[in-house]
Amino acid sequence: MVAALALLVPAACSAAPAGSVELTVFAAASLSDALTAAGNVYEVDNRGVSLTLSFDASSALRTQIEQGAPGDVLASADMANPQALVDGKLAVGPVVQFARNELTIVVPAANPARIGDPRDLARPGVWIVGAGESVPISRYIDECLAKLAALPGYPAGYAAGVASNVVSREDNVRAALTKVELGEADAAFVYVTDAAASDAVEVVGIPAAANVEAVYGSVAISGSRHPAEAAAFVAWLAGPRGASILATFGFLGPAGE
């Protein structure tokens, strides 16, 4: 059986026409729409390169790469996960910042819990969905809650109150968004770009003073069979063409532009 599988592998690999390069890009779930669009443009601009995209929580993708998943690029919703791969000699540094994002709160269009303000999230009985503790957005949310709690008008124990209303930790931010779209959850913190991608949710803004900047970074993965092409994609994504496509989905360009 093992021998039979071994025979299948070269056959599968040789399916691509000669001279073409297939890059596998692991990308944060929040990049689902934007990177799909950017990838289409990239394939047109770079004949002979085709992209295969795989979306999930950045932390989950990092785990997959650490467990030997074959891939060429990680585009993460933070700098920490790709940096950890670089530190572990699993990716070629430095981590290239390619986009920034901000947080917002989404509620179902009908807003059954009548949430009009971030303060309402701490009210008992509000059902909030989050993402797993290791998922980048969870760290951004913690920072944001700490900042909100420090604002005038927010009660003592605000952050703890919100935390106690969390009813589920979904796989990634898009899964949390889906639970709000379905009306199963009353609210979720998501990225501004996630909220913009959905017709079925309403946005409850976060005061600018409490918002958090999410910084997206990408790296070429060490085991890549196409290191030059992988590095080229990483650079392109952070360049003007990549940034302009991501901007149409609401992403902010990398800092320092």
Add this chain to the structure above:
Amino acid sequence: MKRSPIGLLAGAGGGLLVLFLGLPILALLARAVTGGLLPEAAGASAVLEALGLSLVTTLASLALAVALGTPLAYALARRRVRGRALLEALVDLPIVLPPAVAGLALLLVLGRRGWIGGPLEALGISIPFTTVAVVLAQTFVAAPFFVRAARTGFAGVDRHLEDAARVDGASEASVFWHVTLPLAAPALAPGLVMTWARALGEFGATIMFAGNFAGRTQTLPLVVYGEFQAGALDAAVAAAAILVLAALGVLIAVRGFGWRRALDVRSI
């Protein structure tokens, strides 16, 4: 005695499959043992909490499956049921459905905007993200195993023995409790075990319908997945090893008690 080439080939094929099935389990247990992960896991509150939740919810699912599945199985085995083929296919469906499909379907009916969940929500009752949702998800995927086993069991009971009891003046309830049920027991017992084991392993429907929250809806399989997603491989292996040991214990017990029919496809 010389063995035929075909016999040798078949033996080699069978041995390869045993290796294929056994090695991953062995690797999992070996890593848990050599890494000293089991004592660690046994002391980890997240694992203990999930184990406790798994035990409570699987027993509740089992109770539901028995309470509702016994009358159904009896009717399927004994009564003229219109559309029996369709009904039996419907009852068997969760066995072949991907659990994620079950989770999605449960959401559409029992979710907060679902056919039943919507009206319940208006009464202030929400099911998703609660321990009740875990029990329902497990019951959905596991109950068919009990119904199948019980149907086979009831169908196999010699009707003459029941009639003999009736002649002696026993009531219908008495006939069921003292004659039918004990005679069907050899088929019911393995059905119970398989139902419980399937509920214990339930993952997809649970994570979709009940969500994932420690202490409330995070059963042991969800811990395995969550820890792996978070990159905590050792913690995932430890929780997985506990599940393997539990499942293995059940299967060995089934053999030990002579309930071999639990492992016979005809009863599943």
